[in-house]
Amino acid sequence: MVLKVQKGNLALIFKNCMETQNRCILGLELVPMTGHTAQMVVATYELKMTGLHKRLGHVLHDITTKTAKFYGWNVTGMPEDSESCELAKAQ
Numbered sequence: 001m002v003l004k005v006q007k008g009n010l011a012l013i014f015k016n017c018m019e020t021q022n023r024c025i026l027g028l029e030l031v032p033m034t035g036h037t038a039q040m041v042v043a044t045y046e047l048k049m050t051g052l053h054k055r056l057g058h059v060l061h062d063i064t065t066k067t068a069k070f071y072g073w074n075v076t077g078m079p080e081d082s083e084s085c086e087l088a089k090a091q
């Protein structure tokens with residue numbers, strides 16, 4: 001059994017089937033990304049300070065900068081506060 005879920009150009013294909021008493025459980029194989037591979041992905045992707053700040057969960061801008069420096073990410077732009085940032089701080 002194979003289950004394919006597709007939206008636009010992206011498709012997830014569940015083809016690993018583990019039999020159970022009544023039916024089966026479908027799964028997909030995920031290939032873990034090593035630190036080196038992740039760095040290559042980041043190197044080809046322009047990171048903006050505001051976007052990185054949001055992805056890190058609205059951490060302090062100093063933490064965002066230090067995280068980028070630690071991983072060697074080239075981050076452009078200046079941090080800017082937004083409504084979602086204020087909501088995150090209020091929680």
Ligand SMILES: [Zn+2]
Pocket residue numbers: 053054057058059081082084085086088
């Ligand atoms: Zn924020």
